[in-house]
Amino acid sequence: MARLHLTFACGDYDRTRALEEGTVRPDGIDLTYLRLPVEETFFRMMRHQEFEVAEMSLSSYVVSLRTEPRPFVALPVFTSRMFRHGSLYCHADAGISSPEDLRGKRIGTPEYQLTACVWMRGILADRHGVPVDSVSYFTGGQETPGRIEKAGVDLPDSLRISRIPEDRTLARMLAEGEIDALCTPRVPSPFVAGDPRVRRVFPDVVAAEKEYYAATGIFPIMHVVVIRRDVHDRHRWVAQSLYKALLAAKDAAHRNLYDTSALRFMLPWLTPQLEEARALLGTDYWSYGLDANRGTLATFLRYHHEQGLSARLWQPEELFAPESLESAVI
Structure with a gap:
């Protein structure tokens, strides 16, 4: 055969x-x-x-x-x-000294439905007192303007989600303070370049991720x-x-x-x-x-549902x- x-x-x-x-x-x-x-x-x-x-x-x-x-x-x-604690970045002057300070802030994300961001929104809600609907989200291209989303999703009206201008990028908006934080799977270019205006929300990423695994057993x-x-x-x-x-x-x-x-x-x-x-x-x-x-899968599926994606x-x-x-x- x-x-x-x-x-x-x-x-x-x-x-x-x-x-x-x-x-x-x-x-x-x-x-x-x-x-x-x-x-x-x-x-x-x-x-x-x-x-x-x-x-x-x-x-x-x-x-x-x-x-x-x-x-x-x-x-x-x-x-x-x-582990995705290292995927959260913030503007140095946004008043964010701990993940709890993200509540009420403007957070960029290339696409709302990205897996890394689903995980981090769930972790912030479960462990750091930042409910999903307590922040404003901004979507768009991270390094290149005009990102097209892979799949359209109908989201609850309780979520505040806006598209950034077509001539802007999330990386630049973060560096210039137009958004307070960025959740992204890829390291943003200002951080790679050593721009002092951009830093990680969790300064000791490895310690935070080890503590998370010890508490949850989730990789x-x-x-x-x-x-x-x-x-x-x-x-x-x-x-x-x-x-x-x-x-x-x-x-x-x-x-x-x-x-x-x-x-x-x-x-x-x-x-x-x-x-x-x-x-x-x-x-x-x-x-x-x-x-x-x-x-691990059950936790992710709960996050996905709670965030209006399923x-x-x-x-x-x-x-x-x-x-x-x-x-x-x-």
Whole structure:
């Protein structure tokens, strides 16, 4: 029987490299791996459904569940996880000396529905007394004017959300004090340039994130892998084949991180940092599958619903292809 040819658009990750290189092959599938920037992949998949399989923002995927028939089905594969306390920046003269001071402020965000920003709004509400509706939000291009949102969402009237002028950028507005703070997955250019007018809201990001994990046990999930609905409907077996292959690729990358013969990445203390991560987060800190991630997913889905992005509260098991949640007993 001929193998099924599928295109998989994804970022440049150690945990998926074995699929790109072909050292791990999904059962019955010939995979064309397109290494693309995440913003491009998300935009093209959400707007035009260009790929059979793609990495996708967790928030965008949950937003897509509003559409019937649903355009995608997800696998419990989390290509990106990241603590996001370091994603909050503020103007130095905005009167923000702690995250609690964000209440009542003007906060920029490239898109309201970005996964990193859903997490941080939820964390600010749960742990720092900053309800979602207690600030004003400004959306638009961070470094380039005129950003187009990947997906339109109907939001509650209680939220104050405005588009910035088409000739302005959030990075410049933050530096010039036209907004008080910025929540963004990418480091804004004024901060990169060392502009003293821009600083992080959490000055010791690592300490804040370690404290957050110790209190919650959550290592935030950013991205999932989705299969286009028409592909899944025609070939239900694809979900299990891809899940097994993605898991094998991730496990291989995790093993290779502990190879101390030569550093795989340009980080001088990579091995001690890996050992510290295992000590703090557990040996399987980048787990795939539903069971180990149910609590993290439930928290995110609660945030998504509370922030007006999903019409109802989804349950974690509703997100994924049933075939990817089951395996043969050996």
